[in-house]
Amino acid sequence: xxxxxxxxxxxxxxxxxxxxxxxxxxxxxxxxxxxxxxxxxxxxxxxxxxxxxxxxxxxxxxxxxxxxxxxxxxxxxxxxxxxxxxxxxxxxxxxxxxxxxxxxxxxxxxxxxxxxxxxx
Numbered sequence: 001x002x003x004x005x006x007x008x009x010x011x012x013x014x015x016x017x018x019x020x021x022x023x024x025x026x027x028x029x030x031x032x033x034x035x036x037x038x039x040x041x042x043x044x045x046x047x048x049x050x051x052x053x054x055x056x057x058x059x060x061x062x063x064x065x066x067x068x069x070x071x072x073x074x075x076x077x078x079x080x081x082x083x084x085x086x087x088x089x090x091x092x093x094x095x096x097x098x099x100x101x102x103x104x105x106x107x108x109x110x111x112x113x114x115x116x117x118x119x120x
Contacts, residue, residue, distance in 0.1 A: 042077055059077070
């Protein structure tokens with residue numbers, strides 16, 4: 001079964017550099033073990049990275065022991081849908097790639113919110 005994005009079409013690749021995804025396959029796929037629902041393909045910004053760090057999830061510091069390079073503004077990354085929604089409500093939501101954002105995200109936030117932050 002092919003994973004679908006929020007537009008109802010096949011899920012597209014988010015990023016291989018850095019390699020992202022719950023399954024580290026470059027896509028924002030999810031499964032029953034993904035309690036964080038890492039389904040939003042975001043293009044991170046400095047403002048979002050600072051927001052995430054203050055919220056307890058430092059995505060900018062490299063963690064080589066986990067194979068995590070640390071994110072830089074402009075990187076694409078599969079974010080937790082709830083964290084993206086939290087950032088949206090606080091005014092720090094990064095733009096997203098709709099075609100690479102998994103449809104499960106729609107259980108957390110509305111399509112209109114996602115569309116308002118679609119990459120241009």
